Amino acid sequence: MSELNHLWQGTRIDDAEAARRLPELPDLVIDALRRPLPTDVVIEACDRLARVLDTADHPTRAKLAQLLYAAGKSTDDADAAFAVLTSFLGREGLERKLRAELGDVRPDRLTRPDPRKLTFETWAPVGLVVHIAPGNAPTVGALTAVEGLLAGNVNVVKVPGSAGLFTHELLAALADCDPTGLIEAYTVVMRFGSGRTDWLRLLCGAADAVAVWGGEAAVEGVAAHVPPGCRLVEWGHKISFAYLTADAWARPDTLRALADDVCRMEQQACSSPQVIYLDTDDTDEVFAFAERFAPALSEASARTPAPDLGLAEQAEITNTEIVAELEEHLGLTRVTAAPDGSWRIIADTRSALRASPLFRSVWVKPLPRKDIPAVLRPMRRYLQTVGLAADRPDTAELARTFFGAGALRVTAPGGQLDSYSGEPHDGVYALQRYSRRVSLQADERFATDGCLDDLTAPGPRLPAPEGPLTTKSDALAALDSVHPDHAQLYVRSGGSTSGPATWVYTWDDYDAQMRAAGEGLLAAGFDPRHDRAANLFMPGQMYGSFTSFFDILERLAATQIPYGVHADFEAVADALIRYRVNTLFGAPSYLLQLFAAQGERLRDHGRVEKVFYGGAHLTDAQRRVLHDEFGVKVVRSAIYGSNDLGPMGYQCDHATGAVHHLFTTQLDLEILDRAADGPAPADEPGRLVFTPRTRLGQRLDRYETSDLGRWIPGPCACGRHTPRFELLGRYGDTARVGAFFISHQHLTRVAAEAFGYAGELQLVLSEGLEQERLTIRLDHRHAPDPATARRHFLTHYPELRNAVEVARMADVEVHVIDGAHFERGATSGKLRNIIDRRPAATGRPTEPQPSH
Numbered sequence: 001m002s003e004l005n006h007l008w009q010g011t012r013i014d015d016a017e018a019a020r021r022l023p024e025l026p027d028l029v030i031d032a033l034r035r036p037l038p039t040d041v042v043i044e045a046c047d048r049l050a051r052v053l054d055t056a057d058h059p060t061r062a063k064l065a066q067l068l069y070a071a072g073k074s075t076d077d078a079d080a081a082f083a084v085l086t087s088f089l090g091r092e093g094l095e096r097k098l099r100a101e102l103g104d105v106r107p108d109r110l111t112r113p114d115p116r117k118l119t120f121e122t123w124a125p126v127g128l129v130v131h132i133a134p135g136n137a138p139t140v141g142a143l144t145a146v147e148g149l150l151a152g153n154v155n156v157v158k159v160p161g162s163a164g165l166f167t168h169e170l171l172a173a174l175a176d177c178d179p180t181g182l183i184e185a186y187t188v189v190m191r192f193g194s195g196r197t198d199w200l201r202l203l204c205g206a207a208d209a210v211a212v213w214g215g216e217a218a219v220e221g222v223a224a225h226v227p228p229g230c231r232l233v234e235w236g237h238k239i240s241f242a243y244l245t246a247d248a249w250a251r252p253d254t255l256r257a258l259a260d261d262v263c264r265m266e267q268q269a270c271s272s273p274q275v276i277y278l279d280t281d282d283t284d285e286v287f288a289f290a291e292r293f294a295p296a297l298s299e300a301s302a303r304t305p306a307p308d309l310g311l312a313e314q315a316e317i318t319n320t321e322i323v324a325e326l327e328e329h330l331g332l333t334r335v336t337a338a339p340d341g342s343w344r345i346i347a348d349t350r351s352a353l354r355a356s357p358l359f360r361s362v363w364v365k366p367l368p369r370k371d372i373p374a375v376l377r378p379m380r381r382y383l384q385t386v387g388l389a390a391d392r393p394d395t396a397e398l399a400r401t402f403f404g405a406g407a408l409r410v411t412a413p414g415g416q417l418d419s420y421s422g423e424p425h426d427g428v429y430a431l432q433r434y435s436r437r438v439s440l441q442a443d444e445r446f447a448t449d450g451c452l453d454d455l456t457a458p459g460p461r462l463p464a465p466e467g468p469l470t471t472k473s474d475a476l477a478a479l480d481s482v483h484p485d486h487a488q489l490y491v492r493s494g495g496s497t498s499g500p501a502t503w504v505y506t507w508d509d510y511d512a513q514m515r516a517a518g519e520g521l522l523a524a525g526f527d528p529r530h531d532r533a534a535n536l537f538m539p540g541q542m543y544g545s546f547t548s549f550f551d552i553l554e555r556l557a558a559t560q561i562p563y564g565v566h567a568d569f570e571a572v573a574d575a576l577i578r579y580r581v582n583t584l585f586g587a588p589s590y591l592l593q594l595f596a597a598q599g600e601r602l603r604d605h606g607r608v609e610k611v612f613y614g615g616a617h618l619t620d621a622q623r624r625v626l627h628d629e630f631g632v633k634v635v636r637s638a639i640y641g642s643n644d645l646g647p648m649g650y651q652c653d654h655a656t657g658a659v660h661h662l663f664t665t666q667l668d669l670e671i672l673d674r675a676a677d678g679p680a681p682a683d684e685p686g687r688l689v690f691t692p693r694t695r696l697g698q699r700l701d702r703y704e705t706s707d708l709g710r711w712i713p714g715p716c717a718c719g720r721h722t723p724r725f726e727l728l729g730r731y732g733d734t735a736r737v738g739a740f741f742i743s744h745q746h747l748t749r750v751a752a753e754a755f756g757y758a759g760e761l762q763l764v765l766s767e768g769l770e771q772e773r774l775t776i777r778l779d780h781r782h783a784p785d786p787a788t789a790r791r792h793f794l795t796h797y798p799e800l801r802n803a804v805e806v807a808r809m810a811d812v813e814v815h816v817i818d819g820a821h822f823e824r825g826a827t828s829g830k831l832r833n834i835i836d837r838r839p840a841a842t843g844r845p846t847e848p849q850p851s852h
Contacts, residue, residue, distance in 0.1 A: 005161075005191040007168040010175055010184040018190060022199060025156070025206040028188075029128045032154045037125075037182045038459055039108050040693065042149045043094050045178035050089035052173065053082050060173050067166040071138060081139050085170075088143055092696055093421040098150065099508065100422025101429035105694055106665060108152055110440065110452040115518065115528045115556040118442040120452055123435040125152035126231065127208035132222050133167065134213045135160040136268070141167035144211055144235075144430075145187065146174070151434040154186050156203055161193030180460040194221065201225045209233055209434060233433045235426060238384035239355055241275035242413055243367070243398065244289075248389035249278060255293055257414030259300035261387060263343075264417050266307055267358040271385040271409065271416045274356040277367040279390075283349040287334050290347035290364045294336045297343050301360055306342040309359060316357040320346070351375045369398060373405050380406025384426065387413040447527060448653065450519025454664075454720040464670060465691045469677060470703045475644065476501055479698065486697025491544055493643040503644045504698045511555075512694060513646040514548065516663050517639050518556045520650025523661070523718070524612065524636045526583065528558035531610065534576055535562040536586035536594075544643060545615055549585050573598035576608065583610040585638060588618045589809040592770040595630055603630050612638035620839065622769065640727065645690050645700065649725065652718040657839075658727040659712055661720060667692055669723070670702070671711055674731065685710050685728045706731060735765055735834050737772055737810045740803040744833040747776065747797065754792040758782050762822050766837040772810040774800075779819040786814040 004012040008021060009028070021028075052060050061082065068078040087093055095105045107123040129148040133141030141157045145167075148155040159167050168189045175184035192199055204210055204222065209231035212222045219234050226232050242261070248254050261273050278289055309317075324346045327333040337344035343360035351367045353376060367375055376383060383406045390398055399410045408427040411418070440452070449455070479502065487504040505513075526533070533553055537545035546562070553560040561579050563572060572594060575581075584591060591611060595602065602608050611632050618626075618635065626632040640649035640660045648667055649660030662669050671686040672678060680686025688707040692700055708731050712724035734743045744763055751757035759779030766773045776793065783789055790812060794801045803810045823832050 007172060007187070007189040009188060010172070012168075015192075019199075022202045025128070025188075025202065029154045029206065032185050033125070033127065035182060035185070036108070036459060037149065037152050037186050039098065039106055039150060039152070041178060041180050041182055041460065041462065042146070043091055043098075043105070044462055045174055045183055046089040046094055046146060047091040048177035049174050050086045050091075052177070053089070054086045064166060064169055064173070067164050067169060068138060071164045071166065073138070084139055085143070087421075089146065091694075094150065095508070095694065095696075096421035098431070101431040102151075102435065105508075105512065107431075107435075109665070111519070112450055115450070115522070115558075117529075118444070118446055120440040120442060120446075122438060123151065123431075124438045125154075126434060126436055127153060128206055129153045129155050129209045129211060129434050130203045130207040131155060131157045132210065132212045132214070132218070133157055133159045133163075134218075135163050137213075138164070138166040139170075140213055141189070142170040142174070144213070145171060145189075147430045148211075148434050149183060149186060151431050153209075153434055154188075156188040156190060156207075158200070158203060159189065159191050161191060163191060165191070179463055182460060197225070204230065211235060211433075231433065233430075237382070238270040238408075238426065239275075239353065239379070239382050240271045240273055240385035240387070240409075240416060241277055241353065242273040242387035242389070242416070243277045243279065243402070244413075245279045245390040245394055245398075247391060249289055249292075251389075252296070254389045254413055255296035256300070257412070258387065258389075259293070259296040260414055261416045262297060262362050263300045263304055263360055266360065267356065267362075269417050271411075272358075273362065273385075273387055273416055274358070275353060275363040275365055277351075277365055279369050280366050281368045281371075283366065286349060286364055286366050287347050290334060290336055290345045293364070294345055297345065297360070297362075298338060301338065301343045306340075307359065313357070313359060317341075317344070317359065317361060320357045320361065324348070353379050369401065372398075372401050376402070376405040376407070383407045385409040385411060385416050387411055387416040389413050447529075448523050448525060448718075450522040454722050456721065458664075458721050461664075461668075464668060465701050467701060469689060470700055472501065472644070472704070472706075475503075475698065475700055475703065479504065482697045491643050493544070501643070505646075506696050509695050509697075510551075510646075513666060514551045514555050516666050517548070517552045517641070517647040517650075520639055520647060520661075520663065521552065521556065521612070523650050523652045523720070524638065525610065525634045525653060526556070526558070526612065528553075528556040531583045532559045532579065532581050533561065533583040533585060534579075534581045535560055536572070536584060536590060537615070538564055545587075549638070553585075569594050569597035573601050576602065577605045580607055582607045583612070584608060585612050585614075587615045587807070587809065588613045588622065589771055589807065592622060593808065595626065596770060599630050606631065608632060610634040612636055614638040614641075625769070642705065645692065645703065645705070648690060649727075652716065652720065654717040655724070658709075659724055660727065661716070661722045661724050664722050665693065669725065671709060671725065674708075680710070683710060683713070687731065688725070688727075706734070735763065735836060737765065737774060737803050740799045740807070740809070742774065742797075742800055742803070747793065747800075750793060750796045751778070751789070754796050755784050755789065756782075760819060760822055760831050762831065762833065762835065764835045764837065767839070768811065771808065772838065774804075774810055774812040776812065776814045777822060778814060778816050779822075780816045781819065783814075783816045786816055789814045789816070 004014055006013050006018045052058050055061060065078045068081060098105050098107060102123050110120045110122040112119065113121050131141065131144045141159050145155045145157050157167055171187050171189055175187060204225040205227055207230055210222060210226050211233040212219050213235045215237045219236055223232055242258055265272060267274060278286055321335055321344060324333040324335050332349050334347040335344060345362055345364060347364045351365055351371060354363060356363055386402045386407045388395060388398055388410050402410060482504055486506050488507050489505040489510050491503045493501050535546060535549050537549055550562055561575065561581055563575055591613060609632060611626060614637065623635045626635050636651045639647045641647040646666065647663050649662055651660055668691045670689040671680045672689050673680045673686055685708045688705050688709045690703050690705060708728040709725045710728060712726055716724055734741045747763060748761050751761060759782035762777040764775040764777065778789060794804060800812065804812050823835060
């Protein structure tokens with residue numbers, strides 16, 4: 001039976017079948033690209049694989065480890081390989097890489113880079129990327145393929161004929177972690193020797209980019225088969241060195257760090273130091289340093305057993321040592337070596353850069369800083385990392401000098417082999433080399449579109465999350481377990497009976513949310529090219545809404561007049577008129593009070609055409625007043641959002657009442673039955689349960705919001721394919737009043753503790769023209785007079801007092817009635833604790849927060 005040397009879109013095939021399929025490779029690419037590979041699909045699969053590889057006893061890791069052992073790798077080598085893979089494939093690292101290299105975690109979306117222009121841009125795949133992987137680094141083949149996948153390309157990885165099946169199995173495991181099946185369709189791995197030039201010619205002939213890992217000979221061998229117009233991406237061999245100034249080379253910690261870099265990975269990495277340069281032209285200092293460095297190198301070498309070298313490696317080391325020992329008689333060199341031959345230092349009075357024979361072999365040479373350009377620039381094609389030890393001013397000056405000479409990286413000694421997510425590789429960003437920047441110039445029909453992808457049929461989405469539901473209490477209890485790196489922004493909400501709640505975000509998460517919210521505002525009718533916006537979100541504790549809309553408008557490059565709201569409506573109107581404001585953002589209660597006090601002036605001003613509200617809702621009657629009496633043309637919910645989840649929904653020209661589109665780039669939404677963990681019956685209200693798609697740190701998988709809603713079937717007239725849902729109020733024992741939550745249980749406790757109330761209590765919510773109205777019904781047999789009861793409620797319930805007296809979002813009345821007149825359930829006869837007679841809330845979030 002023929003050996004199955006190849007993995008072709010998930011199927012293992014032999015050479016004969018590969019020879020049959022290779023000429024069909026162009027058709028494979030065309031078929032695959034008909035189903036674009038979304039970046040989030042790749043990230044999710046990679047993150048799942050990272051968790052698998054980080055599990056010591058997982059069968060997949062064990063299988064891959066055996067392949068490494070078969071290739072001659074030790075247990076330490078295998079552990080190091082898995083550490084590299086886990087770090088690279090994890091969600092956090094990949095998202096950081098995408099932001100650094102392509103500017104966004106979803107660089108494949110066709111968006112407006114400048115919201116003030118109707119030009120859309122995106123990163124598109126080049127098509128087919130052929131990766132010529134090296135034989136001595138088993139992880140490279142898979143990782144370079146992942147970079148190609150992140151850019152949306154079909155990928156063929158060619159590994160040497162002498163290589164094992166590690167790359168095959170690792171990419172097969174990645175495909176297994178992808179429920180969409182796309183990664184499998186986008187991946188081919190072939191194993192054959194360099195002598196099969198006919199196969200190599202077919203691969204390169206079909207490619208849009210060819211990435212070559214290896215030295216000059218390897219690059220030249222592949223380049224001969226690359227057709228005109230195909231990108232040749234060279235990841236060639238590089239040489240690195242350390243550079244020490246006089247004050248630095250005298251420090252023991254510098255010597256220890258440098259010795260560790262020499263011993264790590266046996267100098268097999270391109271970033272390993274092969275030469276130590278000293279900022280001097282004194283040869284005696286060079287020889288003296290070599291003697292001082294020997295104990296540090298000996299100690300570092302002793303911590304890691306030396307590898308067993310092959311004859312070729314031993315011969316090269318021996319030859320280098322013998323020549324250097326002969327040159328000692330000329331005063332040019334001095335060799336210091338371990339008695340057991342595990343390491344060697346060759347001090348050389350000549351400055352020319354020279355590769356070492358590796359395996360703990362290092363040159364020490366003089367290089368005065370004035371000579372750096374002349375000595376190093378001729379070798380600029382090969383320079384990579386400089387381990388620089390110097391004081392702060394010298395570091396800044398010397399780094400510029402080395403960059404000018406051709407070096408690509410500067411690190412401190414001890415960190416030459418380290419890297420960070422998103423770091424350029426050999427002076428370029430790999431993802432940009434595997435992508436094309438494309439653009440579309442649109443017309444006024446697209447003024448309300450922030451992303452054109454929403455107008456196309458949706459691609460594959462990851463399946464709904466599994467596992468238990470997460471309540472607010474669950475999330476808050478886990479707050480202290482969030483890693484400090486993921487808790488960069490703390491957002492505080494007013495809370496209800498449980499007190500204030502705090503939610504945390506990374507700045508990257510917050511930025512993504514604000515950008516998404518900006519796209520939602522465009523859809524709602526805000527136009528940053530022409531509109532002049534007043535940010536009036538400052539009543540009560542709604543500071544978050546003010547700062548968030550400040551940030552949203554900033555990302556839209558909109559003209560913004562942020563105004564600290566206060567009761568001097570005349571001063572506010574003066575500012576709106578003076579600065580020619582045509583768009584208002586604010587809480588409904590404040591906006592209604594503003595129009596009531598200064599509406600005539602604003603109407604005569606004739607410029608206020610748009611009102612975007614959040615934190616509460618506007619009734620149909622209130623919207624009609626703004627339209628009919630004050631000439632406002634657009635009145636819409638700004639964003640449906642919350643402190644805990646960020647923006648969740650947005651309105652468009654055709655979304656009325658409480659209907660919103662889902663922010664599909666940010667969240668998944670389930671609408672569950674009110675009594676069971678399963679989908680709500682079609683067209684019936686259910687519990688809104690959200691799962692953030694990209695959020696780090698404070699994970700809120702399947703998070704219950706306490707909001708009720710239903711799916712809106714069918715397409716939206718706006719042309720967007722993002723799903724729509726209608727908000728239908730809240731469930732439970734807590735009612736949303738303006739930007740605050742009022743709890744029936746807490747009202748009952750206040751009544752009992754403040755004036756000894758022992759009867760039933762019923763809360764009725766209704767609409768007024770400018771404010772919501774709360775009516776607290778008490779049984780006359782147990783209650784004091786209404787005025788006394790009202791005073792106690794406002795004194796002892798801060799949230800109620802804030803809603804009524806500070807934010808002025810509501811008024812409260814106390815009715816003392818006969819207990820027989822309480823409204824009760826028709827069937828059960830139980831007291832209805834909360835009666836909400838308000839229309840369905842538009843844009844009513846789960847918390848008073850930044851995203852409104």
